Amino acid sequence: MAREIFVDLSSFQKDLTVDDYKKLGVKKAIVKISESTNYVNPYIHDLVDKSAAGGVNAFAFYHFGRFTNDAQAVNEAKYFIDNSKAKINVKPKTLMILDAEINGMPTSSVIVFLKALRDAGFRTGFYTGKNLLASFDLEAIKPYMDFFWLASYPTVAPADKNPDFNYFPSAKYVDAWQYTDNLLGMKVDGSITVTDNGNDVFNASDNANGSASSQPSKPSIKPTPAQPKTWTDVQGMTWHEEHGTFVTGGAINLRWGATTQSAIITTLPAGSEVKYNAWARDTVGRVWLQQPRSNGHDGYLVGRVGTEAWGTFK
Incomplete structure (x- = not known):
């Protein structure tokens, strides 16, 4: 398989220019949409537009989870889905990822969150760090995730596009490895796909080929008082x-x-x-x-x- 480098983008990368993305030379990006139930990334449009102009042609999106029970997981999934549709017109089958980096997040709540995404018509991804992996039941989560993305940095994280696979995290089901937080010295996380599935889930998205839109979707039929939505x-x-x-x-x-x-x-x-x-x-x-x-x-x-x-x- 052809391994591909990709980046993930949040407000911390708001100052990257089109030329910066061209220098990074990546074709895939995962963009942060939301966090908890009270934060939406204000730079979503800018990040998508500039990265697309700089060569990115496939997008996925992520939510930073802060839930510690199933009810909160339902609320955060709804918040993620609603804002993804409203802010960037995310299409069905798009890869939508849970970023699980807090202590005390139950496996049952991760499953509830991922199931809500899948029920809404999206492909599902699960991201965490190697240091937290033991706190989750990966076997229980596996049926609900289409993409597993794991972070594990070498002692000295490389800044180039040649990750040292001597440091590859020994875990099952890994589709993509986040190996650096400073790709090409640009203070952006760099990851690499390591399975065919890791590439295919991106490419099968309806938001592939730069089709993510900065405009919210519009209903094809406008509701009337006699036909409420x-x-x-x-x-x-x-x-x-x-x-x-x-x-x-x-x-x-x-x-x-x-x-x-x-x-x-x-x-x-x-x-x-x-x-x-x-x-x-x-x-x-x-x-x-x-x-x-x-x-x-x-x-x-x-x-x-x-x-x-x-x-x-x-």
């Missing part, structure tokens, strides 16, 4: 487009996700007016409202439980 999220909740204003009847928590386990953005006092654009009912009968926010990440609050409204609708 509905969709099902990764938690299995069915959302219905509806535009209105909800006035809180008492103090209500505004959260980053539509679950009571989601982090609280703020507590809204009684009489607060919330403009919402969709609603959904969860399995215990709570009606959640989705509030669009200027930072591109929606907020959520409970507007009704059963037949009892927690405020008034306008």
Whole structure:
């Protein structure tokens, strides 16, 4: 097989120029989309556009996970998926990767996250460092990942494109090895594919050949009042487009996700007016409202439980 060098890009690489990418001479890149449920990489478009102009023709995307339980994993997967679609129009079958670098991340939660990505139509990747690998049950994760990417640097990490395979991490299923954090002295992580699968998963992506778009996707049919738009999220909740204003009847928590386990953005006092654009009912009968926010990440609050409204609708 032909091994290929690729880079991963986050806000730390925002100053790389088109000429820098040409000097790096790579054809593949993995771009950071999000972290936890409160951060979206503000340089996504710039990183994709400049790297594509510099020769990159296949893209994958990653999320830095901070969850420590299954419920948080569901919320972070939704956040990753939603922002990938909204910010860069990520297509089905694209390789979407979980970056697992924190202590205390359960294997069960990794599986929940990867399963949510796969259920949403994406190829799935798992990334971690050799120092953390023993904390995960790789055999249990294997059925849910299409691509395994492992970081392990030699004592003196090389800066060139010739990794010393005497330091290759001895682990099963490795498709790509991240071997340096300073490729060609440009302060960008360098990795190399080591299996045919490692190349194929990239190349089979619908975002290969530089087709990742900086423009959000647009619905082919515009919804009308007689034909409201509905969709099902990764938690299995069915959302219905509806535009209105909800006035809180008492103090209500505004959260980053539509679950009571989601982090609280703020507590809204009684009489607060919330403009919402969709609603959904969860399995215990709570009606959640989705509030669009200027930072591109929606907020959520409970507007009704059963037949009892927690405020008034306008």
